[in-house]
Amino acid sequence: xxxxxxxxxxxxxxxxxxxxxxxxxxxxxxxxxxxxxxxxxxxxxxxxxxxxxxxxxxxxxxxxxxxxxxxxxxxxxxxxxxxxxxxxxxxxxxxxxxxxxxxxxxxxxxxxxxxxxxxxxxxxxxxxxxxxxxxxxxxxxxxxxxxxxxxxxxxxxxxxxxxxxxxxxxxxxxxxxxxxxxxxxxxxxxxxxxxxxxxxxxxxxxxxxxxxxxxxxxxxxxxxxxxxxxxxxxxxxxxxxxxxxxxxxxxxxxxxxxxxxxxxxxxxxxxxxxxxxxxxxxxxxxxxxxxxxxxxxxxxxxxxxxxxxxxxxxxxxxxxxxxxxxxxxxxxxxxxxxxxxxxxxxxxxxxxxxxxxxxxxxxxxxxxxxxxxxxxxxxxxxxxxxxxxxxxxxxxxxxxxxxxxxxxxxxxx
Amino acid sequence: xxxxxxxxxxxxxxxxxxxxxxxxxxxxxxxxxxxxxxxxxxxxxxxxxxxxxxxxxxxxxxxxxxxxxxxxxxxxxxxxxxxx
Numbered sequence: 001x002x003x004x005x006x007x008x009x010x011x012x013x014x015x016x017x018x019x020x021x022x023x024x025x026x027x028x029x030x031x032x033x034x035x036x037x038x039x040x041x042x043x044x045x046x047x048x049x050x051x052x053x054x055x056x057x058x059x060x061x062x063x064x065x066x067x068x069x070x071x072x073x074x075x076x077x078x079x080x081x082x083x084x085x086x087x088x089x090x091x092x093x094x095x096x097x098x099x100x101x102x103x104x105x106x107x108x109x110x111x112x113x114x115x116x117x118x119x120x121x122x123x124x125x126x127x128x129x130x131x132x133x134x135x136x137x138x139x140x141x142x143x144x145x146x147x148x149x150x151x152x153x154x155x156x157x158x159x160x161x162x163x164x165x166x167x168x169x170x171x172x173x174x175x176x177x178x179x180x181x182x183x184x185x186x187x188x189x190x191x192x193x194x195x196x197x198x199x200x201x202x203x204x205x206x207x208x209x210x211x212x213x214x215x216x217x218x219x220x221x222x223x224x225x226x227x228x229x230x231x232x233x234x235x236x237x238x239x240x241x242x243x244x245x246x247x248x249x250x251x252x253x254x255x256x257x258x259x260x261x262x263x264x265x266x267x268x269x270x271x272x273x274x275x276x277x278x279x280x281x282x283x284x285x286x287x288x289x290x291x292x293x294x295x296x297x298x299x300x301x302x303x304x305x306x307x308x309x310x311x312x313x314x315x316x317x318x319x320x321x322x323x324x325x326x327x328x329x330x331x332x333x334x335x336x337x338x339x340x341x342x343x344x345x346x347x348x349x350x351x352x353x354x355x356x357x358x359x360x361x362x363x364x365x366x367x368x369x370x371x372x373x374x375x376x377x378x379x380x381x382x383x384x385x386x387x388x389x390x391x392x393x394x395x396x397x398x399x400x401x402x403x404x405x406x407x408x409x410x411x412x413x
Numbered sequence: 414x415x416x417x418x419x420x421x422x423x424x425x426x427x428x429x430x431x432x433x434x435x436x437x438x439x440x441x442x443x444x445x446x447x448x449x450x451x452x453x454x455x456x457x458x459x460x461x462x463x464x465x466x467x468x469x470x471x472x473x474x475x476x477x478x479x480x481x482x483x484x485x486x487x488x489x490x491x492x493x494x495x496x497x
Binding site for chain 2: 036078081140149156157248331336337377
């Protein structure tokens with residue numbers, strides 16, 4: 001047995017009452033309350049190389065005066081987080097609730113406290129039993145593509161800083177999060193109202209299916225009169241199946257997922273409505289052996305757009321655009337326990353047959369390279385340093401590029 | 414100037430020392446009779462692969478994973494395992 005592990009085990013024997021959960025555990029009658037979350041902040045240096053119009057691009061642009069450099073202080077891809085979870089066992093059921101809030105660490109208002117709202121990403125209740133599974137009702141991370149972001153090494157770092165292709169000044173500070181690898185390898189799972197059922201874990205196999213709020217993001221489709229005000233025919237459907245394994249030398253996870261939405265929206269005329277079914281599927285794997293970790297992911301869809309669900313998903317006549325993408329990532333843990341990583345991701349968006357590529361400002365692809373170092377200064381405090389290079393190219397051939405260097409820390413509790 | 418140089422060197426060495434000795438999240442023995450352990454691999458420096466690597470290092474004869482948890486925020490991961 002490794003000497004350090006032996007010492008850690010010996011220490012743990014002396015503290016048997018300590019909970020395995022990372023949060024702050026408070027016994028409260030029949031309930032166990034877990035206060036958990038993180039505080040993170042990063043210094044960012046961003047350089048933009050062009051100032052082109054790329055609709056749906058995520059790379060930043062030079063500002064209106066032609067300045068290419070900007071700096072800021074911001075939270076990373078994951079905002080700072082304060083979550084409260086309560087758990088109890090009643091009438092042979094595991095019952096749990098979670099409510100969480102996500103503040104940022106910078107605000108560009110003169111007072112520094114007015115422009116950036118505190119987010120609310122989780123409000124849900126769940127109940128179930130290991131014998132038959134769990135039912136969850138409320139808002140939590142979307143089911144489709146959740147494993148793509150949960151395995152992205154920039155999730156607790158910075159990654160891309162883009163803010164919808166806005167000018168550089170709006171990207172490096174005064175927003176609640178950066179976008180990591182979102183839009184350059186996967187579609188954002190987002191935070192969705194849902195009713196979901198998760199099976200018991202059967203020898204490493206587990207599946208989740210659910211109905212989701214169908215009214216999110218419909219105003220981002222790309223048609224002139226896109227709106228969230230129309231009635232949709234049904235709930236969204238999302239699902240994911242995972243198989244986890246651990247052997248003598250290798251551990252990991254393989255997953256497949258999918259989503260289907262029936263979407264109705266207005267086109268160039270506010271009285272002309274087109275309805276289509278948007279579908280998307282994905283597959284991914286994460287494998288770890290020794291100090292090496294490898295992750296690969298791919299998705300393909302029709303009418304789901306790019307970066308976020310439905311973003312630029314249709315042309316002006318309401319026809320569906322196809323999209324696909326994926327990322328690969330390799331990490332290695334040094335003897336100092338510092339994890340270093342390299343990632344490459346790309347998201348593609350096709351035009352419809354009615355669109356002309358030579359004149360279209362719609363993004364053809366967003367792609368990203370990231371090199372990162374992640375160091376466990378203590379068991380609850382990680383230092384992070386990253387370099388990312390982002391490119392957004394339109395179908396017309398014009399492109400924006402930016403480079404971001406970030407360094408900071410994340411404390412989780 | 415000399416004092417500043419000494420102080421700067423001191424803080425540089427202290428920083429290097431901390432960076433050369435990262436701290437892993439511990440393995441906890443939760444049931445002595447069944448030889449069952451639990452460890453977390455939260456945050457960004459560790460991954461679920463780290464949890465299983467610690468299990469391998471704890472159990473000379475291999476281990477069986479009893480439970481594996483990943484929360485929906487991406488911050489918290491843990492496994493419960495039993496040495497063979």
